[in-house]
Amino acid sequence: MVTFPEERLRAKRQMTERAIALAMASRWEEAANVNRELLVLFPQDVDGHNRLGKALAELGKFEEAKGSYSRAAVLDPTNVIAHKNLQRLSRLAVEQAVDIAPTRVDPSLFIEESGKTTITTLMNVAGPELLAKMTAGDLLELQPRDHMVHVVIPQGEMVGQVEPKLAKRLGTLLGVGNRYQTAVTSVDDQTVKVIIREMYRSPKMVGKVSFPSKPAAEMFRGYIKDSVLKYDLDDEEDLSEDADDGLEMTGEAEMGAEEPEVVEESELPEE
Numbered sequence: 001m002v003t004f005p006e007e008r009l010r011a012k013r014q015m016t017e018r019a020i021a022l023a024m025a026s027r028w029e030e031a032a033n034v035n036r037e038l039l040v041l042f043p044q045d046v047d048g049h050n051r052l053g054k055a056l057a058e059l060g061k062f063e064e065a066k067g068s069y070s071r072a073a074v075l076d077p078t079n080v081i082a083h084k085n086l087q088r089l090s091r092l093a094v095e096q097a098v099d100i101a102p103t104r105v106d107p108s109l110f111i112e113e114s115g116k117t118t119i120t121t122l123m124n125v126a127g128p129e130l131l132a133k134m135t136a137g138d139l140l141e142l143q144p145r146d147h148m149v150h151v152v153i154p155q156g157e158m159v160g161q162v163e164p165k166l167a168k169r170l171g172t173l174l175g176v177g178n179r180y181q182t183a184v185t186s187v188d189d190q191t192v193k194v195i196i197r198e199m200y201r202s203p204k205m206v207g208k209v210s211f212p213s214k215p216a217a218e219m220f221r222g223y224i225k226d227s228v229l230k231y232d233l234d235d236e237e238d239l240s241e242d243a244d245d246g247l248e249m250t251g252e253a254e255m256g257a258e259e260p261e262v263v264e265e266s267e268l269p270e271e
Helices: 006-024 028-041 046-058 062-075 080-089 164-175
Strands: 111-113 117-121 139-145 148-152 158-161 179-187 192-200 247-249
Touching: 006 028, 006 046, 028 046, 046 062, 046 080, 062 080, 139 164, 148 164, 164 179
Parallel strands: none
Antiparallel strands: 111 247, 117 192, 139 148, 139 179, 148 158, 179 192
16 A cells, blocks of 8 residues: 655645635636646545546536546546546537536535425436536525426526425425525436525524424435435424524535524414
C-alpha cells in the first residue's frame, strides 16, 4: 500500500474540501480546475474523477465528463456513481448546450430537520430525455394542481408528482401560506427522489409541523442517494405539535465524497 507524507495528505484534504465547496456553490469551472489539480497529484483518486465528471457535465462538456467517469469506473468497477452517470450521459448529445441551467445549491437544504423536511419518491415521472439532464442538487418547484402537487423544473416542465397522501397535506399547507424548497436527492432514468424543506411557516400554522415524525422504528436515515423516507400518515394525524429540532446531515455523494401579523393557532382547513 502506497503511503504519503502527512503534508501531501493534508493538501489532498484541503483540495477536496475546496472542490466540494465550489461544487455546492455551482462554481463548476473552478471546481473542475481544482479537481484536475488534485488528480495530477493523486491520479488514482476515484472521488476526484467523479467530482471532475460532475463539474464537466454541468458545464455541458459531456464527452470529457464521460472520460472522467470512465476512469473512475476503471479504478473502482463497483462504483455506483460512476456507472450511473455514464448511463445518464450516454443519453445526451455530445457537447450540446445544457437545456437546464445550473442553479446555486444551498447546502443547508440537504440537512434533514425533524418536522421541517421529508424525502419522497415522485410518481408519474417524466421521460428519460428530461431525467438524463438532471443531477442530485438540482432545484425544483412545487405546483398544486387539481388536488395534486406537481414537481417541475424552474422552466416549468413537469418532473413528476408527489404521492397522494403527502400531496393532500402539502396542498393544504401551501394554501394557508407555507412555503417550501425542493431539490433532487437522486435520479436515474426511471426514479426521482426529492427532499422538501419548509422555508416559511404561515402564522396560521404556529406550533404545527409540516411533516410529523414517524416512530423511530419506522424511520430510516442515510445518505441522500439511498434515502427511502416514506410518508404515511393517517388522516387524523393531519396536525401534530412540533417534534424535536434535532439536525442530521445527510450525505451529498455526488457533490462531496464520491412577515405578517401573528394570529391564533388554528387547525388545518377542512378539505
